[in-house]
Amino acid sequence: MTQSFTHLNEKGEANMVDVTEKAVTQRIATAEGFVHMESATLAMIAQGEHKKGDVISVARIAGIQAAKKCSDLIPLCHPLMLTKVTIEFELDTAQQKVRVLATCKLAGQTGVEMEALTAVSVACLTLFDMCKAVDKSMTIEGIKVLNKSGGKSGDWQR
Structure with a gap:
């Protein structure tokens, strides 16, 4: 079965998908990303000793704000009435990285998925921004959707 791109019309032009006739269902998506850094930088974050303050709290707020602004950033995304956005951080000292996990939810x-990806991306970028003065070697990697539920296509998990 051949799939077609949903954001292209019959002429191949970009267009916003018409969701008027789609059923309102509960929809949830979770995405993740990683910020790799030097062990000293990770320790500074873990111990709350960064001179810019609580970088995790700032990154959490940035991720939530980003999810809410997704349609302003991605041209063909619908503006959504999110009912819940969570951003979680897991500090992994063994692998010198922070895992950022974003979950977005609504009835719509x-x-x-795009909101969860945007939330993760901006949270990672915020961590990078706040720590770049002490660690220029950081990398952001592995941003992806882990799972989604709801809608006509049903549930999906990586």
Whole structure:
């Protein structure tokens, strides 16, 4: 079965998908990303000793704000009425990285994968921004959707 791109019309032009007739269902998506850094930088974050303050709290707020602004950033995304956004951080000292996990939820006619991806991306970028003065070697990697539920296509998990 051949799939077609949903954001292209019959002429191949970009267009916003019409979701008018789609059923309103509960939709949830979770995405993750990683910020790799020097062990000293990770320790500074873990111990709350960064001179810019609580970088995790700032990154959490940035991720939530980003999810809410997704349609302003990605041209063909629908503006959504999110009912819940969570951003979690797991500090992994063994692998010198922070795992960022974002979950977005709503009752609506279209999925929230883009909102979860945007939330993770901006939270990672915020960690990078706040720590770049002490660690220029950081990398952001592995941003991806882990799972989604709801809608006509049902549940999906990586």
